Amino acid sequence: MSIKDPQQDTDLIYSKPQVKVADFQFDAQVVEVFPDMIKRSVPGYNTIIDTIGNLAGRYAKDNTNIYDLGCSLGAASLAMRRSIQAKDCKIIAIDNSEDMVDRCKIHINAFKGDTPCEVKLGDILTEPMENASVIVLNFTLQFIAPEKRAQLIENISKALVPGGLFILSEKIYDQDPVCKELLNELHHDFKRANGYSELEIAQKRSAIENVMKPDHLSNHLQRLQQAGFSHATPWFQCFNFFSLVAIK
Template sequence: MSPKDTQPDTDLIYSKPQVKVADFRFDAQVVEVFPDMIKRSVPGYNTIIDTIGNLAGRYAKDDTNVYDLGCSLGAASLAMRRTIEAKNCNIIAIDNSQEMVERCKIHLNAFKSDTPCEVKHGDILQEPMENASVIVLNFTLQFIAPDKRAQLIENIANALVPGGLFILSEKIYDQDPACKDLLNELHHDFKRANGYSELEIAQKRSAIENVMKPDVLDSHLTRLKQAGFSHATPWFQCFNFFSLVAIK
């Protein structure tokens, strides 16, 4: 494997004008630049990943499973492998992009840990989950059809053992139009500061608007309550990106 294979490339996917901007997909082209894309697009991403590791270390229990749903390249799984000390605890990472799964396996296999991690290609709406002490859904629910989100959250609640932890990170929008516009503009400023051009920002927005449907914060909290979570609170927000924890 050459050094180029192990180092993230620069995200230039939307740097040239496109006659028709196709819907965003987690394909081989995105996989190649994903670490750079996520770093330059999601404020606070490293803080979220580090905290997922911290939380998993606190809540993972002996003889249970830990799930990373929509694992992409395995950043959350890797953070959890570094901190989990529970005995006979297994991480199961699932993603519906075959290209992501193959690269994720490479990333995770490069780190040695007493906590095994199985990476599976599958649909998180269909994959069975059980006996879980921690479940992570990191910027994934927003890509699930809105009418299927409540069922997924219910499945997650049912899979968790009593006292189990659910970590949800998402992009959200504000119901107040003025606040919504302000948060969006601050996010665009963040992208500009990280080197994205106006063309890239506009074309990425066109590519993602049909496939990513964010919710308001209250919708997330309502789903969690209806699914049976006893406690839920946001712990992080930067602009229109947030993360919360919920305890069964």
């Protein structure tokens, strides 16, 4: 019997000095440590996932589709699968990282549920969506090119049935530079408290600054209004991480 290395699933990607820090990508190395990375980097993540499940249970309608866009390892899909009581629903989980999709399929298949879940490798900007009662975009839009975000939100709105629910979670920035810096420092304190070193924090920041472009909250609300959502409100925020719900 082999003994599992206790460090195997710990995020140590940026623990050693790197001559040149490459842009962050959701590759096999990240997949191996992703749960630990998320837990130690995103405040309130478990609360967000649990609430996504709760919301899906409330808003999923019979004979509709449920979409998890940018599904990563399937945490949101599994939470929704546990909570959905509506009949003849289907969860469609999509991600453009082959490594994520391969591992996500393993996670989804490990837990049985009444609601079928299909995991697909694809581009959420071009994948067709239709007849949806719930659509989730959990910390994914920030990795989409800013000029393409409005079209994606419009596509989501068009795919939702009347009364359908959209859940959006993102890292945001404050327009006030003093408040922006404070929230950033509080987030860094959160990382330090979870065991990340100054080197890890600095190198991760360098890796992600070219691939993750946060918006201000007003940008999100404006896009939702323009896409035809009747109601939208933030329901969670911790430091510069938030989640909102929008109803068609």
